[in-house]
Amino acid sequence: MSIPLTFRLEPADDRRRPSRRHLRRVEDLPSAEPPPADEQPPAAAPRPVCQEQPEPPPASAIRRLALLAFEVVEGHRPIAQLGSLVSAEVIDALAERRRARVELRSMIRDRRRVVPTPGRPRLDRxxxxxxxxxxxxxxxxxxxxxxxxxxxxxxRWQATHLTVL
Known part of the structure; x- marks a missing residue:
C-alpha cells in the first residue's frame, strides 16, 4: 500500500519592498574653456640634471660575491672574507643562516662539499x-x-641585502 504524495506549488508571497537605488545622479560639471591662444601655460620647474650613473661592478665580481655568500652559508668559508663587500646587517643575517645550515648538516651527518657553478647575473637598476x-x-x-x-x-658598491635561497 502506497500513499500518493501530492505537492502543491504556490507562488511565493513576496512582500519585499523594491530596493532603493544606491546611486544618485551627480550634477554635470561646468565645461572648462581652453585658455586663449596668446596666453602661455605656466612654466614647469626645471628638472634636476641627472648625474652620471656609476658603472656597475663587472659580472665576474657579482658571480664571485654570490659564490662567496653561498660558501659562507654552507660553512666552507669564514664570514670575515666577505670584508667590506657586504654591510654589517648582511653579515649578521649570513651568520644566522650559517649556524642553522651547519647544525642541519651535523644532524644529518652530511659531510659532502657542494661546489656550485654560478650562472649569468640578472641585474636591474x-x-x-x-x-x-x-x-x-x-x-x-x-x-x-x-x-x-x-x-x-x-x-664603493656594497651589498646591503643578500639572501641565499
Missing part, C-alpha cells in the same frame, strides 16, 4: 645608485639562487 639582482648557482643535487641589493657606500 631601480635607482641610479642601486643595483638589484640574482645569480643562480647550479650544483649537482640542486640549484640555489642568491638575491642581492648593491648600493654605493663610501664610493
Amino acid at each position: 631601480p635607482l641610479p645608485n642601486v643595483i638589484e639582482g640574482v645569480v643562480v648557482l647550479q650544483a649537482e643535487p640542486r640549484c640555489t639562487a642568491v638575491a642581492f641589493r648593491l648600493e654605493i657606500r663610501r664610493d
